[in-house]
Amino acid sequence: MSLLTASVVVTPDRVLRPGWVRIADGLIEAVGHGVAADPTATDLGDVVLVAGFVDVHCHGGGGYSFGDGADEALRAADLHLSHGTTTVMASLVTGPRARTRQQIEVLTPLVGEDRLAGVHLEGPWLSAAQCGAHELAQLRAPAADEVDELVGLPAVRMVTLAPELPGALDAVRRIVGHGAIAALGHTDADHTTTAAAIDAGARHATHLFNAMRPLRHRDPGPIVALLDDPRVTLELIRDGVHLDVAVCAWLDRSVAADRLVAVTDAMAAAGRADGRYALGDLGVVVDGGVARVEGTSTIAGSTATMDLLFRSAAGDLSDPALLRATAQTAGNPARLLGLTDRGRLAPGTRADLVALDATRLEVRRVMRAGAWVTTS
Secondary structure: OEEEEEOEEEOOOOEEOOEEEEEEOOEEEEEEEOOOOOOOOEEOOOEEEEEOEEEEEEOEEOOEEHHHOHHHHHHHHHHHHHOOEEEEEEEEOOOOHHHHHHHHHHHHHHHHOOOOOOEEEEOOOOOHHHOOOOOHHHOOOOOHHHHHHHHOOOOEEEEEEOOOOOOHHHHHHHHHHOOOEEEEOOEOOOHHHHHHHHHHOOOEEOOOOOOEOOOEOOEOHHHHHHHHOOOOEEEEOOOOOOOOHHHHHHHHHHOOHHHEEEOOOEOOOOOOOOEEEEEOOEEEEEEOOEEEEOOOOOEOOEOOOHHHHHHHHHOOOOHHHHHHHHHHHHHHHHHHOOOOOOOOOOOOOEOOEEEEEOOOOOEEEEEEOOEEEEOO
16 A cells, blocks of 8 residues: 655545545555645655546557557557556557558557557548548548448447548447447538437547538538537647647637547657658658648647646646646546546546646656556
């Protein structure tokens, strides 16, 4: 058993200043307010202690992509773990059917070992008009047999598709029937089609606003339908590149707190220097920390880590801001994935913790399942 104390401890509904967390057998046993009267307690000092981050949309990091192989996937996951992401889902980009199946099968043991939370298929069933950083020649409509083959693999937890494609509404129902999350994104759909996909079972929006038909006053497109339906959770890449800070602030004020999910959409360059990288079959150039498809102005994922997104959401470090940041980076994404054992500092949950410097919110220590994995 261990007892940790910190100047700030953020629970799902309250900020404790100061607070303590007691851990036994890899689980949180108790959380409390005040100074723990125990000489064996470890004082973490002037830090903000929060739940380990949960990233449901991440393609890689540390120079590696999740589609490159098992060893590369572990290295990418470790990069994000060092930045506080204790649970990560591996996102795969559009590619040929056989290769995608092989990539899923390679990652399946890592899902079984809980090194990964699952596999997210971002493509190939996306709109050519909103393809973003996906290989245009590989985009296709969702055929029933391909959906069943790929989504029927148990490691697949989420699928992003464009609902306007032929067969897409049936695909949504098939995805949900396989127990995966149907997410809408990379779409040029109108409002009516988007609403129909939600009624068919879609419950998540992949990087809201990005690679998505824009909102117009006589053509609301998918954005209004996604914002308007309380059944839908909404991804935000709040890295200062994909969304203006004013848009994020408006969503923070306007949307129910349990619907917003911060994601990195990170590619291999996360945690690495500027230079040339790959995202699937596409060449990517990173300049000033911004990734773009080589030779174009198209953004190709991000180089962000979840601690950056936490800082973006935490704003002025007030109690409401810290609660918001913790919900978006841990509680809400864990709930989306149905992971009731993590994403919050509460008794009975897995001891996944991040200690952040109390002024700059930079990562100082990371704990996963009761064991420290990084210290500084």
